[in-house]
Amino acid sequence: MDLEYSSEYQTFRDDLHEFLAEHKHLSPGAFAPRPTGREEKKDGPNPAQRWQQLLIEHGYAARTIPREYGGFGAEPDPLKNHIIAEEFAKARVRPGHSGDNRLVPTVLELGTEEQKRWLVPPSIRGEMTWCQGYSEPGSGSDLASLSTRAEVDGDDFVINGQKIWTSGAQYADMMFCLVRTEPDAPKHQGISYLVFSMDTPGIEVRPLVTMTGEATFNEVFFTDARVPKNQIIGKRGEGWFVANNTLKHERQGLGDPHQAENRFHEIEELMQNENVDGEPIMSNPAHRDRLLQLQGRMLAMKYNGMRVLTAQRKHEEPGLPRWIIKLQGCELNHQMAAMAIDALGELGTLYHRSDHIRAGGMWQQRFMMDLGLIIGGGTAQIQKNMIGERALGLPKEPKVEDKPA
């Protein structure tokens, strides 16, 4: 147990401080929506793309992506990634990205040389943005039962079917998508992983308005959409394996303890600054005790994150401490939003740019979005199955049938 940072990491952190102090003003703002290639690429790089380029040059974005594909080309170092995430969050500066944290690692790991050169450089520059075509109306938790078909016709796959819960499909340039190419194979073996432009004829995007009132998701319909055969990542019928690789990368991002810590400090400020009957909310012992309970949970998750990080640095499998992050982290964030709303009382229900609204209705927005995140990316119940089966070694539920629908 040694929580000091060695001089290498202290220097790295100092350099980052210096960089942020000098360049912070160029950041497009931590919470502004990420602009997309689709909308803005016509007029040359937008501020977000220029910011991303600056971060890549200094090694604060696309850090471990090889230089030949436009990245910074550093050796993987989880501790440096951790320092970058921590310092950007503290400074409330928009962090860089690695193109798409699901697609890019997957292409680098499993794509052909040609595919890497085609997809990785523009993605990390922010000129090629992505959406994920996995879930379908009939295939949610049982994703492998998906039924969107892709049939070979000449040099193309011809896609017919429907995807749902597709975040950002209305903005994205490209989709990575799971389709059934081998309808007679067992369900896990008949799937392929395709990438294609959202401008492909035969693709229709319909916004899906959620309980937050925003259309963060979409439905995507395919009618005879033709995709060249070489736009497959991995081999035909191996898409499930490729997709699991993507999901592995996605899950690591959900339930991040930094977010809970930032939220905790926001609620602490809120309870000191907002008054009820002329007294700060913090002076109410019931609200205070709730905040303290959440602080205890937050600290436990923060230190759990340090334990995972330490294991990753040593190239050890973190095991249970990592399995629980999505489940516990998303739940904690949701409970924090609920706590903030309750501290605000009736004011906490204000929305729709109402008079007297606090923080633009952010806490209600988060409260609802977090529920979405508890369900999305593998529901809480699926997470519990994985913890029970993979971490604790309990047996799977007996299968009823194992053929595609």
Add this chain to the structure above:
Amino acid sequence: MDFALREEQQFLQQTVRDLLNDQCSLEVIRSDAAENQTKNASVYDALTQLGIPGTLIGENYGGVSLRLLDAALIAEALGASVATVPFIGSSVVAPLAIELAGSDEQKDTWLPRLASGEITCGVAVGDHIGARDNKPISSTGAIVSGSAMFALDVQDADLFLVAAANGELHLVEASDVEVKRLYTIDKTRSVGELLFENARSDHLASTSDQEATLAKVIGAGRVVVAADTLGAAQTMLDKAVAYAGERQQFKRVIGSFQAVKHMCAEMAAELEPCRSLVWYAAHAFDAIPEDARLTACHAKAHLAEVGRFVARKATEVHGGMGFTDLLGLHYWFKRIELNRQLMGTPEFVRNEAAKVQGWI
């Protein structure tokens, strides 16, 4: 940056676990419980052979000069086996108090005897962790009077550390105090009421800030109680997972039913981050003073909450058997329940955490 146990620490904990698995079986616990025995002589002797009572005592006094994290790892192993031996009061709070507030002469007198296991020390800090039914302990020079509830490790103690209401720390020999055992649900540890009537004391006065010293030793006690709960709860979870993997109903092992599997997953998901919280709080005691008091409060309070959750769910996974005496699961359940209230209830320590952060 390395947030992990060192090899020696893993080895230390495994050594204690092996010893307890060998010598402190459920049969031993049952027989000790039947006799209200909370200081099992052979287990205590075996632990003494390993130097456990001197964990936190300096080598110059015959101890092994380890840190609070090491003590927490030992406490976790003791909790895992619901071991019937003194530790939290006698081997953590008392030696730290003497180390931090004692004169050289007092250290020379008491620490070697504590380190060697020759004497044990009960600990009473009730006036500072939410006094109930007490007559506050008053002190004038080297004389103390009053009563203290829920003193720890009282059985067969030769010496008592008592915190007076004014924050002074005093040592009183057993001959000068009346000890009344209190019988809680947990039969694996002894607590009692101490009655002092103009008792002669050895005042630990060599500290520049007695309030800070007292807060520090109470914080250490809280971390170690939390570690004990961690160990006890982990055993309950392990037993629940094992039972769910064996017990069959409807021609399936019950662990394949999601209702049961999810209870196990929830326990694991709640308990695993607690391990990191306990490690951090224990490490902070020695290495990160600015975080020590706050994280000690949180470790104590959060483990109390998660411990109760796990104790309840693990019992439920065992179905009717969990409710019986046959499996002995209730020894762990009861230890967790006593721990929850010791050294400050969750509500009390969270309120202290609010004060530490300047919220009130």
